[in-house]
Amino acid sequence: MERSAHADRFAEMIGAANVLTTREDQAPYLTEWRDLYHGVTPMVLRPGSTQEVSAVMAYAYEHDLKIVPQGGNTGLVGGQIPQETGDEIVLSLSRLNKIRNVDPVGFTLVAEAGVVLETLHNEAEKVDRLFPLSLGAQGSCQIGGNISTNAGGTAVLAYGNTRDLVLGLEVVLPSGEIWNGLRTLRKDNTGYDLKQLFIGGEGTLGIITAAALKLFPKPKKLEAAFVGLPDPHAALKLFTMAKAGAGPVLTGFEIMPRVGVEFCLKHLEGARDPLEGEHAWYVLMELSSGSEAFPVRDLLESILGEAFEAELVEDAAFAQNLTQVNDFWHIRHGMSEVQKPEGGSIKHDVSVPVASIPEFLDKAMAAVEAFVPGCRPVPFGHIGDGNIHFNVSQPVEADKEAYLAKWDEMNAIVHGIVQEFGGSISAEHGIGRLKRDLLSNVKSDIELDLMKRIKSAFDPKGLLNPDRVLKA
Numbered sequence: 001m002e003r004s005a006h007a008d009r010f011a012e013m014i015g016a017a018n019v020l021t022t023r024e025d026q027a028p029y030l031t032e033w034r035d036l037y038h039g040v041t042p043m044v045l046r047p048g049s050t051q052e053v054s055a056v057m058a059y060a061y062e063h064d065l066k067i068v069p070q071g072g073n074t075g076l077v078g079g080q081i082p083q084e085t086g087d088e089i090v091l092s093l094s095r096l097n098k099i100r101n102v103d104p105v106g107f108t109l110v111a112e113a114g115v116v117l118e119t120l121h122n123e124a125e126k127v128d129r130l131f132p133l134s135l136g137a138q139g140s141c142q143i144g145g146n147i148s149t150n151a152g153g154t155a156v157l158a159y160g161n162t163r164d165l166v167l168g169l170e171v172v173l174p175s176g177e178i179w180n181g182l183r184t185l186r187k188d189n190t191g192y193d194l195k196q197l198f199i200g201g202e203g204t205l206g207i208i209t210a211a212a213l214k215l216f217p218k219p220k221k222l223e224a225a226f227v228g229l230p231d232p233h234a235a236l237k238l239f240t241m242a243k244a245g246a247g248p249v250l251t252g253f254e255i256m257p258r259v260g261v262e263f264c265l266k267h268l269e270g271a272r273d274p275l276e277g278e279h280a281w282y283v284l285m286e287l288s289s290g291s292e293a294f295p296v297r298d299l300l301e302s303i304l305g306e307a308f309e310a311e312l313v314e315d316a317a318f319a320q321n322l323t324q325v326n327d328f329w330h331i332r333h334g335m336s337e338v339q340k341p342e343g344g345s346i347k348h349d350v351s352v353p354v355a356s357i358p359e360f361l362d363k364a365m366a367a368v369e370a371f372v373p374g375c376r377p378v379p380f381g382h383i384g385d386g387n388i389h390f391n392v393s394q395p396v397e398a399d400k401e402a403y404l405a406k407w408d409e410m411n412a413i414v415h416g417i418v419q420e421f422g423g424s425i426s427a428e429h430g431i432g433r434l435k436r437d438l439l440s441n442v443k444s445d446i447e448l449d450l451m452k453r454i455k456s457a458f459d460p461k462g463l464l465n466p467d468r469v470l471k472a
Protein backbone atom coordinates (compact mmCIF):
# COMPACT_ATOMS: atom_id res chain seq x y z
CA MET A 1 0.00 0.00 0.00
CA GLU A 2 1.17 3.54 -0.74
CA ARG A 3 2.52 5.63 2.08
CA SER A 4 -0.25 8.23 1.48
CA ALA A 5 -2.90 5.49 1.75
CA HIS A 6 -1.51 4.58 5.19
CA ALA A 7 -1.54 8.25 6.16
CA ASP A 8 -5.20 8.50 5.09
CA ARG A 9 -6.12 5.51 7.21
CA PHE A 10 -4.27 6.94 10.23
CA ALA A 11 -6.02 10.27 9.65
CA GLU A 12 -9.37 8.49 9.94
CA MET A 13 -8.27 7.03 13.28
CA ILE A 14 -6.68 10.06 14.96
CA GLY A 15 -7.65 13.10 12.86
CA ALA A 16 -5.76 14.53 9.87
CA ALA A 17 -4.22 17.30 11.99
CA ASN A 18 -2.44 14.62 14.01
CA VAL A 19 -0.72 12.96 11.05
CA LEU A 20 2.35 15.07 10.27
CA THR A 21 3.75 14.43 6.81
CA THR A 22 5.69 17.61 5.93
CA ARG A 23 9.39 17.97 6.82
CA GLU A 24 8.59 21.27 8.48
CA ASP A 25 5.96 19.80 10.84
CA GLN A 26 8.11 16.77 11.56
CA ALA A 27 11.33 18.68 12.30
CA PRO A 28 11.08 18.80 16.14
CA TYR A 29 10.64 15.00 16.25
CA LEU A 30 13.62 14.18 14.04
CA THR A 31 16.56 15.47 16.02
CA GLU A 32 17.52 15.79 19.68
CA TRP A 33 19.02 18.73 21.56
CA ARG A 34 22.57 17.41 21.57
CA ASP A 35 22.44 17.05 17.78
CA LEU A 36 23.88 13.54 17.79
CA TYR A 37 20.97 11.91 15.95
CA HIS A 38 18.99 12.99 12.89
CA GLY A 39 16.28 10.87 11.34
CA VAL A 40 13.76 10.63 8.54
CA THR A 41 10.18 9.45 8.87
CA PRO A 42 7.19 9.00 6.54
CA MET A 43 4.94 10.50 9.23
CA VAL A 44 4.61 11.52 12.85
CA LEU A 45 1.41 10.29 14.49
CA ARG A 46 -0.07 12.06 17.50
CA PRO A 47 -2.88 9.92 18.93
CA GLY A 48 -4.91 11.47 21.76
CA SER A 49 -6.06 8.43 23.75
CA THR A 50 -5.15 4.86 24.63
CA GLN A 51 -7.85 3.65 22.23
CA GLU A 52 -6.28 5.65 19.41
CA VAL A 53 -2.81 4.29 20.22
CA SER A 54 -4.33 0.82 20.12
CA ALA A 55 -5.97 1.42 16.73
CA VAL A 56 -2.70 2.78 15.30
CA MET A 57 -0.70 -0.16 16.61
CA ALA A 58 -3.16 -2.78 15.37
CA TYR A 59 -3.06 -1.24 11.88
CA ALA A 60 0.74 -0.95 11.91
CA TYR A 61 1.05 -4.58 13.00
CA GLU A 62 -1.25 -5.76 10.25
CA HIS A 63 0.69 -3.80 7.59
CA ASP A 64 4.22 -4.46 8.92
CA LEU A 65 4.89 -0.80 9.67
CA LYS A 66 7.72 0.06 12.06
CA ILE A 67 6.90 2.34 14.98
CA VAL A 68 9.20 4.50 17.11
CA PRO A 69 7.51 5.81 20.28
CA GLN A 70 8.56 9.26 21.43
CA GLY A 71 7.84 11.25 24.60
CA GLY A 72 9.47 14.60 25.37
CA ASN A 73 12.42 13.79 23.10
CA THR A 74 15.02 14.29 25.82
CA GLY A 75 16.57 10.79 25.62
CA LEU A 76 20.36 10.67 25.45
CA VAL A 77 20.97 7.42 23.56
CA GLY A 78 19.06 7.96 20.30
CA GLY A 79 16.22 5.55 21.10
CA GLN A 80 13.46 8.03 20.28
CA ILE A 81 14.75 9.34 16.94
CA PRO A 82 13.79 7.45 13.75
CA GLN A 83 16.68 6.00 11.76
CA GLU A 84 17.81 7.44 8.44
CA THR A 85 16.31 4.48 6.60
CA GLY A 86 13.10 6.50 6.40
CA ASP A 87 10.75 3.60 7.15
CA GLU A 88 10.07 4.22 10.85
CA ILE A 89 6.86 6.02 11.84
CA VAL A 90 7.18 8.26 14.91
CA LEU A 91 4.39 7.83 17.45
CA SER A 92 4.31 10.82 19.77
CA LEU A 93 2.61 10.36 23.16
CA SER A 94 2.42 14.12 23.87
CA ARG A 95 -1.36 14.35 23.49
CA LEU A 96 -1.96 11.68 26.13
CA ASN A 97 -1.54 14.28 28.84
CA LYS A 98 -4.31 13.80 31.38
CA ILE A 99 -3.95 13.27 35.10
CA ARG A 100 -6.50 10.52 35.63
CA ASN A 101 -6.50 10.34 39.41
CA VAL A 102 -4.78 11.78 42.47
CA ASP A 103 -5.17 9.99 45.79
CA PRO A 104 -3.44 11.79 48.66
CA VAL A 105 -4.74 9.21 51.15
CA GLY A 106 -3.22 6.24 49.34
CA PHE A 107 -0.25 8.41 48.20
CA THR A 108 -0.81 7.56 44.52
CA LEU A 109 -1.33 9.38 41.26
CA VAL A 110 -2.41 8.00 37.88
CA ALA A 111 -1.13 9.93 34.86
CA GLU A 112 -1.06 9.42 31.12
CA ALA A 113 2.27 8.91 29.37
CA GLY A 114 2.54 12.39 27.85
CA VAL A 115 2.29 14.32 31.13
CA VAL A 116 5.42 16.45 31.55
CA LEU A 117 7.40 15.56 34.68
CA GLU A 118 7.19 19.09 36.07
CA THR A 119 3.38 19.00 35.73
CA LEU A 120 3.39 15.85 37.85
CA HIS A 121 5.45 17.64 40.49
CA ASN A 122 2.89 20.46 40.53
CA GLU A 123 -0.12 18.12 40.68
CA ALA A 124 1.42 16.27 43.62
CA GLU A 125 2.20 19.54 45.37
CA LYS A 126 -1.41 20.70 45.07
CA VAL A 127 -2.37 17.90 47.49
CA ASP A 128 0.69 18.40 49.72
CA ARG A 129 2.56 15.42 48.28
CA LEU A 130 5.84 14.86 46.46
CA PHE A 131 6.58 12.98 43.26
CA PRO A 132 10.33 12.71 43.72
CA LEU A 133 11.73 11.90 40.25
CA SER A 134 13.96 14.87 39.52
CA LEU A 135 15.99 15.57 36.36
CA GLY A 136 17.52 18.50 34.51
CA ALA A 137 15.03 17.87 31.68
CA GLN A 138 11.96 17.90 33.94
CA GLY A 139 10.42 20.90 32.16
CA SER A 140 10.03 18.88 28.95
CA CYS A 141 10.55 15.14 29.55
CA GLN A 142 7.38 13.07 29.86
CA ILE A 143 6.54 10.40 32.39
CA GLY A 144 6.01 7.71 29.73
CA GLY A 145 9.57 8.24 28.50
CA ASN A 146 10.88 8.41 32.07
CA ILE A 147 9.33 5.02 32.77
CA SER A 148 10.35 3.46 29.46
CA THR A 149 13.96 4.42 30.16
CA ASN A 150 13.80 3.82 33.93
CA ALA A 151 15.16 7.34 34.35
CA GLY A 152 17.46 8.03 37.28
CA GLY A 153 18.16 11.64 38.24
CA THR A 154 19.18 13.33 41.44
CA ALA A 155 16.67 11.84 43.92
CA VAL A 156 17.51 8.15 43.37
CA LEU A 157 19.63 8.27 46.52
CA ALA A 158 16.54 8.67 48.70
CA TYR A 159 13.62 7.45 46.55
CA GLY A 160 15.07 4.98 44.07
CA ASN A 161 15.00 4.83 40.27
CA THR A 162 11.78 5.36 38.30
CA ARG A 163 11.23 1.62 38.61
CA ASP A 164 10.78 2.07 42.36
CA LEU A 165 8.13 4.74 41.84
CA VAL A 166 5.76 2.76 39.60
CA LEU A 167 2.85 0.74 41.01
CA GLY A 168 1.07 -0.14 37.79
CA LEU A 169 1.01 0.43 34.03
CA GLU A 170 -1.34 0.56 31.09
CA VAL A 171 0.42 -0.65 27.95
CA VAL A 172 -0.51 -1.01 24.29
CA LEU A 173 1.23 -4.06 22.86
CA PRO A 174 2.72 -4.20 19.34
CA SER A 175 -0.41 -6.12 18.24
CA GLY A 176 -2.64 -3.24 19.41
CA GLU A 177 -4.00 -5.17 22.41
CA ILE A 178 -4.33 -3.11 25.59
CA TRP A 179 -2.98 -4.47 28.86
CA ASN A 180 -4.61 -2.67 31.76
CA GLY A 181 -2.23 -3.21 34.65
CA LEU A 182 -3.02 0.13 36.30
CA ARG A 183 -3.13 -1.22 39.83
CA THR A 184 -2.23 1.03 42.74
CA LEU A 185 -1.56 -1.82 45.17
CA ARG A 186 1.54 -1.79 47.35
CA LYS A 187 1.42 -5.54 47.64
CA ASP A 188 0.52 -7.85 44.78
CA ASN A 189 2.34 -11.15 44.55
CA THR A 190 0.23 -12.72 41.81
CA GLY A 191 2.74 -14.19 39.42
CA TYR A 192 5.22 -12.51 37.08
CA ASP A 193 5.57 -8.78 37.61
CA LEU A 194 5.08 -7.90 33.95
CA LYS A 195 5.29 -4.14 34.38
CA GLN A 196 9.00 -4.49 35.18
CA LEU A 197 9.66 -5.56 31.59
CA PHE A 198 8.20 -2.36 30.18
CA ILE A 199 9.99 -0.19 32.74
CA GLY A 200 13.41 0.35 31.20
CA GLY A 201 12.30 -1.63 28.11
CA GLU A 202 12.99 1.53 26.06
CA GLY A 203 9.75 1.16 24.11
CA THR A 204 10.83 -2.09 22.49
CA LEU A 205 8.17 -4.33 24.06
CA GLY A 206 5.06 -2.16 24.25
CA ILE A 207 3.91 1.44 24.47
CA ILE A 208 3.24 2.74 27.95
CA THR A 209 0.09 4.88 27.79
CA ALA A 210 -0.53 5.51 31.51
CA ALA A 211 1.02 4.79 34.88
CA ALA A 212 0.04 4.54 38.54
CA LEU A 213 2.77 6.25 40.53
CA LYS A 214 3.84 6.50 44.16
CA LEU A 215 3.61 9.81 46.01
CA PHE A 216 5.53 10.77 49.15
CA PRO A 217 5.13 13.32 51.94
CA LYS A 218 6.08 16.77 50.68
CA PRO A 219 9.26 17.95 52.43
CA LYS A 220 8.39 20.58 55.00
CA LYS A 221 12.00 21.36 55.73
CA LEU A 222 14.65 21.42 53.06
CA GLU A 223 18.25 22.53 53.47
CA ALA A 224 21.20 22.51 51.09
CA ALA A 225 24.89 23.25 51.15
CA PHE A 226 27.34 23.83 48.31
CA VAL A 227 30.64 22.40 49.49
CA GLY A 228 34.20 22.88 48.19
CA LEU A 229 36.57 19.92 48.56
CA PRO A 230 40.06 18.92 47.44
CA ASP A 231 39.22 15.64 45.69
CA PRO A 232 36.70 12.80 45.18
CA HIS A 233 38.31 10.86 48.06
CA ALA A 234 37.14 13.61 50.42
CA ALA A 235 33.74 13.67 48.69
CA LEU A 236 33.29 9.93 49.27
CA LYS A 237 34.22 10.27 52.96
CA LEU A 238 31.73 13.13 53.30
CA PHE A 239 29.08 11.01 51.60
CA THR A 240 29.66 8.14 54.01
CA MET A 241 29.38 10.48 56.99
CA ALA A 242 26.22 12.11 55.59
CA LYS A 243 24.53 8.82 54.76
CA ALA A 244 25.37 7.30 58.13
CA GLY A 245 24.32 10.46 59.96
CA ALA A 246 21.19 11.43 58.05
CA GLY A 247 19.89 8.15 56.55
CA PRO A 248 16.74 8.80 54.46
CA VAL A 249 16.90 12.52 55.29
CA LEU A 250 19.85 12.78 52.87
CA THR A 251 17.95 13.52 49.65
CA GLY A 252 20.70 14.82 47.38
CA PHE A 253 24.44 14.31 47.05
CA GLU A 254 25.96 15.34 43.72
CA ILE A 255 29.60 15.82 42.76
CA MET A 256 30.93 18.38 40.26
CA PRO A 257 34.46 19.33 39.18
CA ARG A 258 35.69 22.93 39.05
CA VAL A 259 35.76 22.90 35.24
CA GLY A 260 32.02 22.08 35.19
CA VAL A 261 31.22 24.93 37.57
CA GLU A 262 33.32 27.24 35.36
CA PHE A 263 31.35 26.14 32.29
CA CYS A 264 28.15 27.03 34.18
CA LEU A 265 29.45 30.46 35.16
CA LYS A 266 30.30 31.06 31.50
CA HIS A 267 27.26 29.65 29.73
CA LEU A 268 24.35 29.27 32.16
CA GLU A 269 22.04 32.21 32.65
CA GLY A 270 21.61 33.17 36.29
CA ALA A 271 24.47 30.97 37.54
CA ARG A 272 26.79 32.39 40.17
CA ASP A 273 29.55 30.77 42.18
CA PRO A 274 28.16 30.01 45.66
CA LEU A 275 31.68 30.02 47.15
CA GLU A 276 34.28 32.76 47.11
CA GLY A 277 37.49 30.83 46.48
CA GLU A 278 38.08 28.14 43.86
CA HIS A 279 37.96 24.47 44.75
CA ALA A 280 38.99 21.49 42.67
CA TRP A 281 35.71 19.67 43.42
CA TYR A 282 32.25 20.49 44.72
CA VAL A 283 29.40 18.62 46.32
CA LEU A 284 25.80 19.74 46.41
CA MET A 285 24.28 18.20 49.49
CA GLU A 286 20.57 18.34 50.30
CA LEU A 287 18.75 17.19 53.42
CA SER A 288 14.97 17.22 53.71
CA SER A 289 12.20 15.91 55.91
CA GLY A 290 8.43 15.63 55.68
CA SER A 291 8.28 16.52 59.36
CA GLU A 292 8.10 20.16 60.47
CA ALA A 293 9.70 19.15 63.78
CA PHE A 294 12.83 17.53 62.35
CA PRO A 295 15.97 19.67 62.96
CA VAL A 296 17.25 19.40 59.36
CA ARG A 297 19.49 22.48 59.46
CA ASP A 298 21.15 21.39 62.73
CA LEU A 299 21.87 17.99 61.25
CA LEU A 300 23.38 19.48 58.07
CA GLU A 301 25.56 21.81 60.13
CA SER A 302 26.71 19.04 62.44
CA ILE A 303 27.66 16.72 59.54
CA LEU A 304 29.59 19.48 57.81
CA GLY A 305 31.14 20.63 61.11
CA GLU A 306 32.50 17.14 61.65
CA ALA A 307 33.76 17.09 58.05
CA PHE A 308 35.58 20.43 58.56
CA GLU A 309 37.24 19.03 61.65
CA ALA A 310 38.35 15.97 59.71
CA GLU A 311 39.74 18.36 57.06
CA LEU A 312 37.61 16.86 54.30
CA VAL A 313 35.90 20.10 53.44
CA GLU A 314 37.55 23.38 52.45
CA ASP A 315 34.50 25.65 52.44
CA ALA A 316 30.70 25.44 52.42
CA ALA A 317 27.83 27.80 51.60
CA PHE A 318 24.50 27.08 53.29
CA ALA A 319 21.36 28.05 51.40
CA GLN A 320 19.53 30.68 53.44
CA ASN A 321 16.18 30.19 51.72
CA LEU A 322 14.45 28.17 49.00
CA THR A 323 15.65 30.54 46.26
CA GLN A 324 19.24 29.76 47.21
CA VAL A 325 18.52 26.05 47.31
CA ASN A 326 17.19 26.40 43.76
CA ASP A 327 20.26 28.44 42.75
CA PHE A 328 22.50 25.57 43.87
CA TRP A 329 20.42 23.06 41.92
CA HIS A 330 20.41 25.39 38.90
CA ILE A 331 24.17 24.89 38.65
CA ARG A 332 23.91 21.13 39.05
CA HIS A 333 21.06 20.72 36.60
CA GLY A 334 22.79 23.00 34.09
CA MET A 335 25.96 20.88 34.13
CA SER A 336 24.90 18.86 31.10
CA GLU A 337 23.85 21.66 28.72
CA VAL A 338 26.88 23.90 29.44
CA GLN A 339 29.18 21.32 27.91
CA LYS A 340 27.66 21.86 24.47
CA PRO A 341 29.10 25.34 23.80
CA GLU A 342 32.55 23.99 24.77
CA GLY A 343 32.70 21.84 21.61
CA GLY A 344 32.70 18.07 21.24
CA SER A 345 31.96 16.02 24.35
CA ILE A 346 32.50 12.27 24.52
CA LYS A 347 30.12 10.77 27.04
CA HIS A 348 30.11 7.85 29.42
CA ASP A 349 27.14 7.26 31.71
CA VAL A 350 28.74 4.76 34.04
CA SER A 351 28.43 3.31 37.51
CA VAL A 352 30.82 1.50 39.81
CA PRO A 353 30.39 0.44 43.45
CA VAL A 354 30.19 3.67 45.45
CA ALA A 355 33.36 2.92 47.43
CA SER A 356 35.35 2.63 44.18
CA ILE A 357 34.39 6.05 42.78
CA PRO A 358 37.58 7.96 43.73
CA GLU A 359 39.86 5.22 42.44
CA PHE A 360 37.82 4.89 39.26
CA LEU A 361 38.01 8.66 38.67
CA ASP A 362 41.78 8.78 39.26
CA LYS A 363 42.34 5.98 36.80
CA ALA A 364 39.87 7.06 34.11
CA MET A 365 40.97 10.71 34.16
CA ALA A 366 44.63 9.73 33.78
CA ALA A 367 43.72 7.35 30.95
CA VAL A 368 41.72 9.85 28.85
CA GLU A 369 44.29 12.59 29.41
CA ALA A 370 46.98 10.23 28.11
CA PHE A 371 44.78 9.28 25.13
CA VAL A 372 43.92 12.88 24.10
CA PRO A 373 46.38 15.32 25.66
CA GLY A 374 44.60 18.54 26.58
CA CYS A 375 41.12 16.99 26.75
CA ARG A 376 38.98 18.30 29.60
CA PRO A 377 37.26 15.61 31.70
CA VAL A 378 34.02 16.87 33.29
CA PRO A 379 33.01 13.93 35.50
CA PHE A 380 29.93 14.83 37.51
CA GLY A 381 26.77 13.40 38.92
CA HIS A 382 25.22 11.02 41.32
CA ILE A 383 28.18 9.93 43.45
CA GLY A 384 25.84 8.59 46.12
CA ASP A 385 24.48 6.09 43.56
CA GLY A 386 27.95 5.29 42.21
CA ASN A 387 26.84 6.90 38.92
CA ILE A 388 29.21 9.32 37.23
CA HIS A 389 28.62 11.10 33.92
CA PHE A 390 32.19 10.76 32.78
CA ASN A 391 31.99 13.33 30.01
CA VAL A 392 35.15 14.50 28.31
CA SER A 393 35.19 17.84 26.51
CA GLN A 394 37.54 18.37 23.58
CA PRO A 395 40.81 20.27 24.04
CA VAL A 396 40.31 24.03 23.62
CA GLU A 397 40.44 24.95 19.94
CA ALA A 398 40.72 21.34 18.76
CA ASP A 399 38.75 20.28 15.68
CA LYS A 400 35.37 19.05 16.90
CA GLU A 401 34.82 16.40 14.22
CA ALA A 402 38.35 15.01 14.57
CA TYR A 403 37.85 14.82 18.34
CA LEU A 404 34.45 13.12 18.09
CA ALA A 405 35.97 10.56 15.70
CA LYS A 406 37.76 9.20 18.77
CA TRP A 407 34.40 8.42 20.46
CA ASP A 408 34.55 4.62 20.18
CA GLU A 409 38.20 4.36 21.17
CA MET A 410 37.76 6.57 24.21
CA ASN A 411 34.60 4.63 25.15
CA ALA A 412 36.60 1.40 25.01
CA ILE A 413 39.26 2.81 27.34
CA VAL A 414 36.79 4.15 29.90
CA HIS A 415 34.45 1.18 29.73
CA GLY A 416 37.41 -1.16 30.20
CA ILE A 417 38.22 0.59 33.48
CA VAL A 418 34.53 0.53 34.47
CA GLN A 419 34.51 -3.22 33.99
CA GLU A 420 37.67 -3.65 36.06
CA PHE A 421 35.65 -2.17 38.92
CA GLY A 422 32.65 -4.40 38.22
CA GLY A 423 30.61 -1.44 36.98
CA SER A 424 27.97 -0.73 34.32
CA ILE A 425 28.47 1.04 30.97
CA SER A 426 24.96 2.46 31.13
CA ALA A 427 23.92 3.47 34.61
CA GLU A 428 20.81 5.49 33.84
CA HIS A 429 20.47 6.66 30.22
CA GLY A 430 19.80 3.23 28.73
CA ILE A 431 21.10 1.48 25.63
CA GLY A 432 19.05 2.89 22.72
CA ARG A 433 21.14 2.97 19.57
CA LEU A 434 24.23 4.56 21.10
CA LYS A 435 25.24 1.53 23.14
CA ARG A 436 23.44 -1.27 21.34
CA ASP A 437 26.56 -2.76 19.83
CA LEU A 438 28.36 -2.68 23.16
CA LEU A 439 25.78 -4.88 24.85
CA SER A 440 27.34 -8.15 23.74
CA ASN A 441 30.61 -7.10 25.45
CA VAL A 442 28.95 -6.80 28.82
CA LYS A 443 26.12 -9.37 28.85
CA SER A 444 26.53 -13.12 28.95
CA ASP A 445 25.19 -15.23 26.08
CA ILE A 446 22.39 -16.56 28.25
CA GLU A 447 21.34 -13.05 29.29
CA LEU A 448 21.30 -11.84 25.68
CA ASP A 449 19.41 -14.91 24.58
CA LEU A 450 16.75 -14.41 27.26
CA MET A 451 16.38 -10.77 26.20
CA LYS A 452 15.92 -11.79 22.55
CA ARG A 453 13.33 -14.39 23.52
CA ILE A 454 11.37 -11.82 25.53
CA LYS A 455 11.51 -9.37 22.62
CA SER A 456 10.15 -11.92 20.18
CA ALA A 457 7.41 -13.03 22.58
CA PHE A 458 6.08 -9.47 22.82
CA ASP A 459 6.94 -8.28 19.32
CA PRO A 460 7.23 -11.31 17.02
CA LYS A 461 7.43 -9.16 13.88
CA GLY A 462 10.14 -6.89 15.34
CA LEU A 463 8.24 -3.72 14.43
CA LEU A 464 8.40 -1.77 17.67
CA ASN A 465 11.45 0.47 18.17
CA PRO A 466 13.54 -1.87 16.03
CA ASP A 467 17.31 -1.92 16.42
CA ARG A 468 17.13 -0.27 19.82
CA VAL A 469 18.65 -2.20 22.73
CA LEU A 470 18.94 -5.36 20.57
CA LYS A 471 19.96 -5.62 16.94
CA ALA A 472 16.94 -6.61 14.83
Ligand SMILES: O=C(O)CC[C@@H](O)C(=O)O
Nearest residue numbers: 136333336347381389391
Ligand atom coordinates in the same frame (compact mmCIF):
# COMPACT_ATOMS: atom_id res chain seq x y z
O1 LIG B 1 24.87 15.03 30.08
C1 LIG B 1 24.92 13.99 30.70
O2 LIG B 1 25.71 13.10 30.35
C2 LIG B 1 24.09 13.75 31.95
C3 LIG B 1 22.67 14.18 31.94
C4 LIG B 1 21.88 13.83 33.20
O3 LIG B 1 21.80 12.46 33.40
C5 LIG B 1 22.36 14.53 34.43
O4 LIG B 1 22.52 13.88 35.46
O5 LIG B 1 22.50 15.76 34.40
Ligand SMILES: [Zn+2]
Nearest residue numbers: 152153381428
Ligand atom coordinates in the same frame (compact mmCIF):
# COMPACT_ATOMS: atom_id res chain seq x y z
ZN1 LIG C 1 22.27 11.87 35.47
